[in-house]
Amino acid sequence: MAAPALEIEGLGHSFGERRVLEDVSLTVKAGSFTALLGVNGAGKTTLFNLVTRLYDAREGRIAVCGHDIKRAPEAALGRLGVVFQSRALDPNLTVAQNFLYQGALHGLPREEARSRGAALMAGMGLHDAMETKLRALSGGQARRAEIAAALLHRPRLLLSDEATAGLDIQARAALVENMHRLTAEEGVGVLWATHLVDEILPQDLVIALHKGRVVARDSAAAIAGEGSLADAFLALTGAAEAAAE
Amino acid sequence: MTEPLEETQDTAAWEAEGWRGWARCAGGIIWREGLRFLQQKERFLSALVRPLVWLFIFAAGFRAVLGLSIIEPYETYVLYEVYVVPGLCAMIQLFQGMQSSLSMVYDRETGAMRSMLISPYPRWFLLFSKLLASTAVSTLQVYAFLAIAWAWGIEPPRLGFLAVLPALILSGMMLGAIGLFLSSTVRQLENFAGVMNFVIFPMFFASSALYPLWRIKEGSPLLYDIARTNPFTHAVELVRHALYLKHNPDALAVVILAGIAFFGAAVWAYDPARGVMARRRG
Numbered sequence: 001m002a003a004p005a006l007e008i009e010g011l012g013h014s015f016g017e018r019r020v021l022e023d024v025s026l027t028v029k030a031g032s033f034t035a036l037l038g039v040n041g042a043g044k045t046t047l048f049n050l051v052t053r054l055y056d057a058r059e060g061r062i063a064v065c066g067h068d069i070k071r072a073p074e075a076a077l078g079r080l081g082v083v084f085q086s087r088a089l090d091p092n093l094t095v096a097q098n099f100l101y102q103g104a105l106h107g108l109p110r111e112e113a114r115s116r117g118a119a120l121m122a123g124m125g126l127h128d129a130m131e132t133k134l135r136a137l138s139g140g141q142a143r144r145a146e147i148a149a150a151l152l153h154r155p156r157l158l159l160s161d162e163a164t165a166g167l168d169i170q171a172r173a174a175l176v177e178n179m180h181r182l183t184a185e186e187g188v189g190v191l192w193a194t195h196l197v198d199e200i201l202p203q204d205l206v207i208a209l210h211k212g213r214v215v216a217r218d219s220a221a222a223i224a225g226e227g228s229l230a231d232a233f234l235a236l237t238g239a240a241e242a243a244a245e
Numbered sequence: 246m247t248e249p250l251e252e253t254q255d256t257a258a259w260e261a262e263g264w265r266g267w268a269r270c271a272g273g274i275i276w277r278e279g280l281r282f283l284q285q286k287e288r289f290l291s292a293l294v295r296p297l298v299w300l301f302i303f304a305a306g307f308r309a310v311l312g313l314s315i316i317e318p319y320e321t322y323v324l325y326e327v328y329v330v331p332g333l334c335a336m337i338q339l340f341q342g343m344q345s346s347l348s349m350v351y352d353r354e355t356g357a358m359r360s361m362l363i364s365p366y367p368r369w370f371l372l373f374s375k376l377l378a379s380t381a382v383s384t385l386q387v388y389a390f391l392a393i394a395w396a397w398g399i400e401p402p403r404l405g406f407l408a409v410l411p412a413l414i415l416s417g418m419m420l421g422a423i424g425l426f427l428s429s430t431v432r433q434l435e436n437f438a439g440v441m442n443f444v445i446f447p448m449f450f451a452s453s454a455l456y457p458l459w460r461i462k463e464g465s466p467l468l469y470d471i472a473r474t475n476p477f478t479h480a481v482e483l484v485r486h487a488l489y490l491k492h493n494p495d496a497l498a499v500v501i502l503a504g505i506a507f508f509g510a511a512v513w514a515y516d517p518a519r520g521v522m523a524r525r526r527g
Contacts (some may be wrong), residue, residue: 021315028359032383041315052359052362053362053363053517053518054362054363054517055466055518056517056518070518072261073365073517074365074366074367075257075260075365077363077364077365078257078258078259078260078365080363082359082360082363085356085361086355086356086357087355087356087357088356088357088359088360089357089360090277090281090357092281092284097277097280100273100276101273101274101276101277102360103269104269104270104272104273104274104276105270105273105274105360105361105366106258106259106266106270106364106365107259107262107265107266107267107270107365107366108258108262108266108269109262109265109269115477149360153257153258153259153260156524159320171400203501208251231519
């Protein structure tokens with residue numbers, strides 16, 4: 001049996017005295033779209049920093065496709081693609097140049113990085129952007145280029161940290177649709193961190209994170225019940241705060 | 246948790262590429278640094294203008310004031326312009342090392358550095374590649390400067406241009422490693438001015454770049470001791486001796502050891518488990 005794309009167990013982390021993650025466990029299956037829902041400051045970015053090994057987790061375990069991030073970081077990171085909240089591509093380089101660089105970081109030959117990047121861009125509706133400098137692209141186009149860059153090396157897990165930040169509603173909808181399509185076509189497990197409930201489809205698995213704790217884990221439809229996902233999330237986070245007090 | 250670790254559906258790209266992948270990764274980092282440098286023409290010009298101002302103006306002015314006796318590696322009395330050229334070569338490398346460090350702080354602030362740090366290749370290898378990239382750029386700058394100095398009449402032995410290459414690589418890597426370590430300790434771009442005041446200027450002025458050590462000793466024994474222990478002094482002397490086809494084993498040893506020490510400190514600082522990255526909020 002293939003290992004899940006991402007498996008996190010009992011993850012905890014503190015910055016000094018401040019506790020930011022507490023006993024977080026979650027699984028992202030291969031080829032599935034999982035939304036990590038939480039307000040700003042819920043601990044989503046810290047969770048991503050630990051999964052990408054920007055720094056090591058002090059408690060708990062993280063495995064990407066079965067590879068422990070601490071014991072086998074190279075194997076784990078090689079199967080991981082990340083779309084960061086802030087722009088990670090160089091705005092002064094063309095899209096193609098950025099792809100060559102990103103591909104090189106994963107050991108890809110230049111021709112492969114270029115052709116794969118062009119195919120991914122075309123798949124997202126950007127056929128003629130390869131020789132355009134990143135700074136000349138719109139926010140939505142640049143975001144799609146970031147996603148293409150994250151998928152160049154055919155990762156089995158894609159992490160997206162508030163990838164729609166700063167985009168208008170149409171661009172956001174198009175990006176989310178693209179992500180769902182890629183999940184199905186490429187068989188990539190996606191963990192999509194967001195605080196915007198309108199980016200989540202009813203069938204998506206939702207992990208609600210609040211003040212560093214998982215407060216719900218189910219399909220969006222099941223969490224929403226009779227009402228809306230937004231109301232259900234507010235009720236959950238309110239209940240979590242009341243319990244904490 | 247899957248235990249023991251199960252094999253995945255396929256092999257990651259970097260695993261399939263083997264040693265070629267490692268070479269491509271290092272090559273990609275060097276290529277990007279070079280591309281960035283070429284795109285910033287003002288950076289290239291300012292990198293050249295700085296030592297040229299020292300050579301054309303400062304050195305011309307001080308020629309009459311600073312007489313030099315015959316010292317290693319020179320075999321005769323030399324003009325001050327001749328003396329100061331190796332120091333200016335090392336100055337180019339010092340500033341390039343800091344420039345590279347500055348760009349790493351900028352990349353860290355904007356998030357661009359993360360794409361490098363999530364590469365599957367070991368972090369020491371990524372930092373070493375970054376060091377190679379910075380050294381390659383500074384070496385090109387030094388050769389451009391030496392060409393202009395040659396046109397100005399400062400003519401070391403022709404073979405010296407070849408002999409100085411290994412010295413430039415070693416000193417460039419040592420100074421780049423200092424920059425790399427500093428980039429891990431500087432929290433914000435705004436704090437980088439402090440690096441200029443507390444690192445670059447003291448390193449440059451308390452060295453043999455502008456005046457020979459025996460001159461410094463005459464003026465201040467304390468400053469002489471500081472200059473003697475300053476790794477930048479040894480970088481200057483390594484370049485000076487190599488340019489004039491002489492060997493300076495002391496300088497070579499200090500440059501190599503200091504380079505290893507600073508690179509080790511940088512690797513430690515960027516280590517996900519132990520260094521400053523682990524203590525800094527993401």
